[in-house]
Amino acid sequence: MAPRKKLSFRGAHADDDSLVLDVIAGRKTVSADTVEDYYKGYGELGDGGYAAGDLIDVPDLRGRMRCTIRATEVRIIRFGDIPVDVWRGETFASADEFREVQIRCLPHLDLHDDVPFVTLHFELVEVAPAK
Template identity: 75%
Template sequence: MTKRKKLTFHGVDENDDSLVRDVIAGRKTVTADTVEDYHRGYGELGDGGYLVGDIIDVHDLKGRPRCTIRALEVRVIRFGDIPEDVWRGETFSSAEQFREVHIRCLPHLDLHDGFEFVTLHFELLALAPSP
């Protein structure tokens, strides 16, 4: 049996679980990261390198399990050409809003049109049991 992977959606602070709530509500079905960061784990609750078919337990920023998702597709996209299914799946109203938010959240990077992101497309499988 394959080990389940873990993922945490980051918010503005440890109390911001809005992205997890969007996943649970079925609004968020895509997440994007830089190519470099996508393949790198980020601690106990972020394995990185997710592949199609992976079953992933999603935790909030306080480490609580919230739901389980299945990876459906992994795709490399360019910052200057954000597909509609990506910006919609990330809960944005346009490709321009996707770009604006990512520029604001990643000020240390030069996000030019050719900059590549990896997108993880997923489906909600189950909610985590209440504590």
């Protein structure tokens, strides 16, 4: 059996668990990133390069285990054509809101319609016991 990977959902600050809570509640079922960043790890908080079938442990930004998810699909999309299941799974009200937030969170990138994004679709497997 392959070792589990890790993925943290970046909030506004170290105490922002809102995205993890959305995963646990079943509202957040998708995560998206640029192709380049998707395949890079980001230290203790994420391995990168997730594939369908991977079991992924989700710690909060302080490193506490919160839940486990299973990757169900990985898809390449265009920034100018965000499918409904992606913006809804990312907990946005529209594709326009998805794009606005990505532009605000990634100001160092030139995000235009043809930029490819990778979407990781997942399902909740288990919630970690409260400590």
